[in-house]
Amino acid sequence: MPPSILPSSNPPILLLGTAMWGWTTPKETAFALLDEWYARGFREVDGATNYPIDKNPEHFRLAENILLEWIKTHGVSDLEVMMKIGSVNNLRTPEHVLTRSFVLMMLDEYRWLFGSNLATLMVHWDNRDDASAVRETMEALDIARQHGLRTGLSGIRHPEKYAELNREFDFDICIQMKHNVLQSDYDRYAMFHGQRRFIAYGINAGGLKLDPAAYSAKSSLAARGADVTTEPPIVEKIRQIIAEANRVSDRPKLSAMHEIGMLHAFYQPDMLGILLGVSGVEQLRSSIDFYEMLKANDFSDVFQNLQRLGA
Template identity: 40%
Template sequence: MKLILGTALWGWVVPKATCFEILDEFYKNNFRKIDTATNYPINKDNKYFRFAETIIEEWISANGVNDLEITIKVGSVDNSGSPVNNLTFSFLMMSQDYYLEKFESNVDTLMIHWDNRNSEESISQSIRALYTINKKVKVGLSGIKYPEIYYKYLKDNNIISSIQIKHNLFDSYYDKYKPFLGLSRFDAYGINAGGLKLNSKYTATSSASIRGITVSSYQSYLVNLQILISNSKICNSFNDICMIYALNSPGLGGIISGTSSKGQIKETINSFKHFLPLDTSKLYHDLLNFQENEEL
């Protein structure tokens, strides 16, 4: 299981100086996998288009680093959140060249992202590009509306190294990508359901607040979860619960954590290192029972 640093909030509620602190702490603890996308942050302010990746580039330059393992997701043409994309063969090949020049040996995976298409013809051209790109770097998928089309073309000669799926107690795309189970590694994002908390207060810059999550609709679930973990005596926070749920989920090989402060990344790293070697399967099954009882 790999811990992957997420960058979706960089430039939105996480200032550049804090991003550098997060990267310093992550790297110091011998973690190398970073996830970013052309359209991060998706804050509808076009001057921040490619902002997250630029911060990574500047940090690499400042520190002389050449051993990161960056996953870069391409497809969206802006950071407005609109469904408009460009996933043509030529654009994907251009993106490969652009990122290999920008990040050099730090590139690990290029992912197709933001794909709402249902046209087999256009998707097959994107897949053709992936076969070519895969000669230089790994390739993957994220944010795919119709993964079954990709599976149709890839099942007999799969080159997809990893697939990013939303996966948490309340919402999961796991079944949507299930045909790829055993063929590709699944990396989970959104494991804390957008930044929910058991009892801490939310601020205007909290992840849940800026994502527009109606926290009150989860309140009864969170109360019951607090009772559940008080009996287990294994964890103390919603983030701990989410970490255990992800670590035990079949097929998952990575957890993407989008922390927004140095303190949060330290807490996440400590939690990951603490729970990874432990047998937390009993609490995981308790969480599955919780889902069933709550009809989630």
């Protein structure tokens, strides 16, 4: 019998995303999400200095402030917060600072703000190919490691520079990468393959729906500037894969894009975690429930069909 690729013995963990907090997700909803998340036993939360990236300068650092307010309100000290740093605004511009002094300043700032809730410091967006500049960043990350933090990378144009230097620094790096059925950055990080370091974001391609009627003026995809009136051809192919999957008896049925997005990340090799971008408590519950269901059922045939779709 061929070995099962069911990753249920060591499945990727879930992390709660905050990119839309203060934008399409109001503070009250973010609080309700955190209440539910915490009550269900989850602790990982992802943030970034520039969330929400809604180009409203008044909202710079608003998402982290909502998170901090919830932490303070509840006196919580055991979250596992991943903070991405380097941005100096939330205007979606390529300006970012990753000098040694700036990284150390952000390290101090987030250690002070989050205390024991801070788990990971992550470089956010780096276009540099200058090895000496990247080394400076790594040296600052080394200080973060000395403070007991994990280090990470996200949106790196030249990951090979970090991989080379990491032979010397030997960080237990984790890497956020876009990974969905339309687009995956997994191949771009080939030098890190074979290690369980990857955290998938954008698993629903930013809020793609299989049912066109499910879009509203408030949809995340529309807020991010996408045209939701034209259905990409891949949607019909996903519907066909779901129809085929649902012919298998003795297994829960698939129906929605968030299920497909999570399944596609869940079975991906080297996956350490999956980021949830949910805009309400109902979405959070259905995503967590589907994750628990995936751990108990074999959907590897569907993953293989989705992979062929990407190819």
